[in-house]
Amino acid sequence: MSSESFEQVLAAALAGGSMNVAWKKFVHTRFYLPIKHSPDFDPKKITLVMTPGSAAGDNTVQISEVRERITQGDAVLWLNGAEVIAMLPPDGAIQVALATHAYPIPSDRIAWLREGLRVAQARAAAKVPGAAATPPSSGAPGIATVFASAAPDAAKPSAQRGSLPANEIAALRPRKLGLADLGLEFSVPGAWREERIAKVLHLHDRDSGMRVEVRGMQQPDLSLDQWVSMRVEQLGQEMRFLKQSGPVQPIEGVQWQPGLSGKMVEFAGTFPGETVPGRYLLACIHREGTVVSLAVRATAEVFAQQRSLVQWLIGSVSVLSKEDLAARRAAAAAAASERDMDDGVTDTPALFGFNLHGRIGRLRALAYSVPTVIPSAALAIGAAVVMPKAMVLGAIMAITGVILLLWFSLRLMILRLHDVNRSGKWVLLFLALSGLAGALHSPVLLGIASLAFWLFVFVIYYFVPGTRGQNDYGPPPGPNTQLVQIGAAVFVLFQLFGIYANVKMASMLKSRTDTAAAQGSKLTPFAGPGQKFVVDLPGVPTPVPSSPWMNQQNGGVQVQQFYLEQAGRQYLIQSLDFGPAPRDSYALMNRAEQSVMGGDGKVEGTKAFLFNNGVNGREVRVKRADGSIRLARLVYHSGMLVVLMIAGPDDAATGAHADQVFQSFQLK
Incomplete structure (x- = not known):
């Protein structure tokens, strides 16, 4: 379930009838919510942007797992559901913006969730190691307080001094995590949850609420001091409510490899959605061009109680040297290659498939x-x-x-x-x-x-x-x-042949056009019945009256015909007005195609085309028994079928001329 979104878990819960799983997912899922900053950016003066008139109630804040769905406020926070509930007023409600709709969580449900969180936090506080021995801190102590040295004359804080006893470490059931591409490894308690977003590792202790963010990069020209300055500056921009509570101090782990160095700095402040002081420790580590940062966030009380755990975590960090990292990558590549040869497995996508995983050259x-x-x-x-x-x-x-x-x-x-x-x-x-x-x-x-x-x-x-x-x-x-x-x-x-064929076809079309132009075919516009279409013709066609019998045979459809004979070619224009009743245009054009073919012709080819305004059309070529051809353009639009037909010798000039006439045809 950890890889699923709240929206997915909610949909499954609504379908199954039980919401317990959805509420557990809600309190641990991070949401975006709109806020308004105070002029001095004081986190205690942050106000939530409410959405009145929603299904959840008037005092409702809208949240979402997707940043783009939050359009209100002058800024957003990214908090988990428990933190959102903590920020709400007593009668507050929530509306979760989903992909297709909004899911309301009314105030009585929020009160129920708030009480459940209070009980869970009380139980967690009773289980925290060393809670009885370490009184709650009343302020935001400096680094020297958090990483207390064993001896007064210690030169720098150690990530191992005062660390957890062996029996407490065993009780944590530690496991190894890290960023493999950087050669980074460290230990964390087995119960901590992890989430990887891009190249950043997020860790969360559900019992105490402590969070750890681990990131890094390979930058050969970046020194430890530059890395610390970069991260501190970035932190100052992202969390303006935090104040640095002490100077940057060097740290070391007793078990750190040679060449591994580090510095840390601590910040204090109240995080949005919380009412108690918080602490934020930033530990920056450097080795041979690889830089890593571990950022630890918790309330001041939890941080004081868990300081030995933080020391143990930082002290467990190891970073491979450049040579060792290169050797590991080479060994992994060799092992993968050997495994592929043994198993017949390749990383090349198949020729036919329906997934989009992998790469091809x-x-x-x-x-x-x-x-x-x-x-x-x-x-x-x-x-x-x-x-x-x-x-x-x-x-x-x-x-x-x-x-x-x-x-x-x-x-x-x-x-x-x-x-x-x-x-x-x-x-x-x-x-x-x-x-x-x-x-x-x-x-x-x-x-x-x-x-x-x-x-x-x-x-x-x-x-x-x-x-x-x-x-x-x-x-x-x-x-x-x-x-x-x-x-x-x-x-x-094939590509080269296609280019050659296109060039050849363009040359042939140009030759046909030039031939038609050389014959001096001067075209003039002709407007059809009702000015519904216009076409260029070599003369003015003569109306051909249609008999009442023909109109009766066409089911009462009004037929208008125009005929022209010029330069050994015959032109026939037919306009059939079917009225506003819907018609099957495909069937009508099939009938018109049969009419073009007549009793002495054979259809040699048809071609569908589309006008710019989306109207469908068809072109037909018919070979007559005497060797001549009929070329026709059929168009059905707004209840009217238009047939434009040209008959003449089967030569390049007739084809080029017909192309000229057909291309001039425009619907009004």
Whole structure:
């Protein structure tokens, strides 16, 4: 349960009917809550921002596990549920902002939780080792008080002097924790809870409320004094309510390795949500370019009672030297390599998969791009075969193929980003831009987003190498096999062939356009019935009256026709007004396609297209028995079906001219 959020535990509890588990999770979960600072930043003058009129009551504070859901106040605190309850007034209530709704915790439930916490704290205080022997502190003692030396002439405080006796250490059931990438290890009581957020280790003693934060980094040029100054300055910005209660003092552990040095400084103040004085000790440790800090937070009373435990914890710290850390990493890599060879396990993601874990290099990404198209292509072929007899099944197969193609393409992109130590969320930026362009019906924005995306893909796939060694997304992928190299070469050849084909097609289109222009086809705009569309034609078409019989055959639909013959080509425009009643546009265009084919033609190809305003259309090419062709554009919009048909010789000039006419067609 420790890895679950409160929202997840709450949902499970509500479904199961028992809330005890949820309340236990609540008091230990950290939440963001809105506050207002006093002008002097005095923590005792902090006020909570209340949300009146909520389901939990008027005197309600809103909290959330997600920072972005808190929009009130001039600052936020990050406290656990128990600390939030301590800050509330007696009649206060809580409203937890969840992903889809807000969960109210009324004041009577808060009172019940507050009483349970009081009883638990009383029990914990009775169990604290040495509580009877160590009276509560009335103030905020300095470092010399917390780390009292065994002898008056001790040069510097020791993290081992006055430490826990062996029998008390055994009773703690200690366990080893640390930050492996820094070679850091130390001991903590077995009952303490741990949580890792990024590269920071958080520890919590539920009984006493003591918290420890451990962080560090490798910085060869950073001295111990610089590290202390950096952490103290950072602490001063984050916790302005704390006051330094003594000078920075050196510390040492009797069992520390040679070259390990440290300094510590203590702060005093009252933490937000608490009414008793608190203590905050910052211990900074340095060895050969590795710097570590341990920050201990507790009430002044608990700190005084647990000072031997803090000494023991800091004294247990060990940091590997650069040579030992390098040797450990090499040994771990060798062991992992040997294990992989023995077990046949690799860290390379499979060709087909539905998870996004791992990394792939440039060659493998190119090689995987070819076979991942196969399932979608097979489904597309299958859809084309079964669709005439089973329309629904064919549509499902086609949609599934498109989804698989999109998924495998995005998966390869994300795994490639992992290899360069970047999050796959970068892809969402381009998808969001494309979605915005579609929503705004902006072809310019869509073109910019598409160009940016494909440039990004091109650079990532071809030029950016993966990070050496392990990164945030795992170990590097396995070596490229000969099959991977062949697959990458095939993909590159496909890419080059595609570029050549596009250039050739552009040249052919330009040639056809030039041919049509050379023939002097001057086009003039023609507005259709009701000014609902406009198209450029080489002349003014003549209306063709439709007989009452034709209107009757079309179910009373009003049909208007226009005919033009120019330069050996025939032009026919039909406008069928079906009125406001909804119609099946797909079925109507199928009937129109049959009309274009006529009794002497054969459909050679159809092509669907989409206008900028989202209207669907279709283009049809029909080969007639005498060798000529009919080219038609079909559009259904606002209850009107428009058929624009051109018949003429089957040559490049007719095709180029038809493209000119069709591209001029615009809906009003």
